[in-house]
Amino acid sequence: MFIDYLSVEQVYPFDLPKIADITIERYCSRTGERLSVSQPGVKYEGSHSTSISIRVDGRKLIIQGNPSAVDRLDNLFGYQTVEQCVAVYNRILANLRDEAGNPVHMPMLSKCTRLEFMQAPASRVIRKKREGASGTIQTVETTHRHTTVGDGMRITRIDLTTNRAVGQGNEFQYVSSLSTQRAGYKPGHLYEDGCTVDWQARDQYRKAYIKAKAIAKFLLPKARRNFGDDSPEVKYLRDLIFYCDANGVVRMEQELKREYLLREGLCWWGLFDESRFQTIHNAFLKIDDRLKVTAMDFETISDHLISEGVVKDVRAANTTAMYAINWMTGKAKFDFTKRSIQTHRARLRRIGIDIANPCDALKVRPVVHVASREVIPVDVLPIPTWYRRPNHLQVAA
Known part of the structure; x- marks a missing residue:
């Protein structure tokens, strides 16, 4: 299992440095007190195929992107732990500069050591009544919403990925057969090209697609424009497409959204067992247990x-x-x-x-x-000797 996408945020007990020349400040019109300061987001170009979004909102730092694709041509095999992905983000923060080229000195992402509970006022409409042409009269009730606050990084989205080998020439039959199965209570939706099937839900999004077709459609054209047809980068991607074709690689991806992570207690990094991600992903990989695919x-x-x-x-x-x-x-x-x-x-x-x-x-x-x-799927895909692995970066704090 690999981590394909990671969206995180962390609130610090001090104001964060500016990363842009433009800021948006909010003041209380009655007291004149400054309430918050936000800045437009910046993008760190990790490679020709991906970028990392960095945004500062007052004391909150928000980072979104695909750490497994940073400084790489592809992400067929990526990072396996949250700690490795955070190390990539921390390296980017350490080298971050503002628009004038000056070092920003942004604080690093860190694990949570404690969790506190707080409540905030919230309003909800409990009754509506329409009276003539005057409009609708609403009865509003003020309640309190309970939430949690940690002293470290919070995960708001994480994508879990597995490369499944189904054998050369069997990819289309396997993806088509998966579309007949339900993931949870959601039916599968097969795309018109027959290369992708997905299951959409509010709290998580699942999909399976033919990896060789995805590389040929998205990565290879960019590499040809940036490096040329005869470049080593293009040759490497073509070798990767041939390797995926020869093994019949079908990519199984599972996106866990904010609502799901909060409900399952998987949002505050350092306060949960990361092996639970593997357990959740294994449940998705068993979608073909009742399926016999004949190509x-x-x-x-x-x-x-x-x-x-x-x-x-x-x-x-x-x-x-x-x-x-x-x-x-x-x-x-x-x-x-x-x-x-x-x-x-x-x-x-x-x-x-x-x-x-x-x-x-x-x-x-x-x-x-x-x-x-x-068709007998295998989840242990051997890594070829010529594959460009991700760098082993410094472990995050």
């Missing part, structure tokens, strides 16, 4: 004539296949005294089609089923 290979009559060695070129195969298609309509009348008809009939008989007999539409199809195989 089938099909060939057209023309392809089958060539693969069986009946003909050697595509033109001859297409010509013979047209006789079979005309025969399937039931209206064709062949003169079997002609040499050409005899030749095409002899070719088709070698693949089990005899155009001298009446066509049975229930038994004959324009495509030929040539092989079937059971």
Whole structure:
């Protein structure tokens, strides 16, 4: 299991330094007291394919992005712990500079050591009543909302990822079969291209997609624009696409949102057991336990004539296949005294089609089923020796 995306925030007991020339300050109109100061967010360009968003809101620091993709061409294999991801963020904060190029000296992200409870006033509408054209009269009740406050970093979103190998050529059948299953109480939705299936819910978002297609669609075009077609970076990504194709890699991703993390007690870093992430992710990976996927290979009559060695070129195969298609309509009348008809009939008989007999539409199809195989997914994907692994960074405080 890897961490693909991480959104965190931390509130400090002091005002944070400015990272932008523009600030938004809020004052109380009655007392003149300054209530809060916020700044526009800045982006740290980690690589050509990702960026890290950093925002300061008064005393709150908010960081969002994909730490596993920082300073890398890809993130097929990423960081496995929150601590490794936070180390990437802390390195970025240590090197952060403002618009003038001066060091910002931003404080580091840290683990929570204690948790406190507080309550804040909250209002809710308990009754509505409409009276004529004057509008709606609302009865509002003032209550108190209970919340928790920690002295360290809070996780607001985390994406858990596993690379599942289903075998070369089996990816589309596997993704299509997953779309028939429910994740929790949500049905699967298969995209039009057949490469992605997802399950949308309010508290978490799950999806599975063909990794080779994703790299070819999103990463490879950017690398070609930035480095050129003959660059080592483009060659590396093409090798990665070939590797994913050869293993039939299907990416299983699970996004845990703020509501889910708060409900399950997984938001305050340092105050929960991180192995619970693996347990939650394993429950998602079991979505295919009741599923038996059989991948089938099909060939057209023309392809089958060539693969069986009946003909050697595509033109001859297409010509013979047209006789079979005309025969399937039931209206064709062949003169079997002609040499050409005899030749095409002899070719088709070698693949089990005899155009001298009446066509049975229930038994004959324009495509030929040539092989079937059971798809057995494997979650332990070997890392190739040439793969560019993420750097081992300094452990966060």
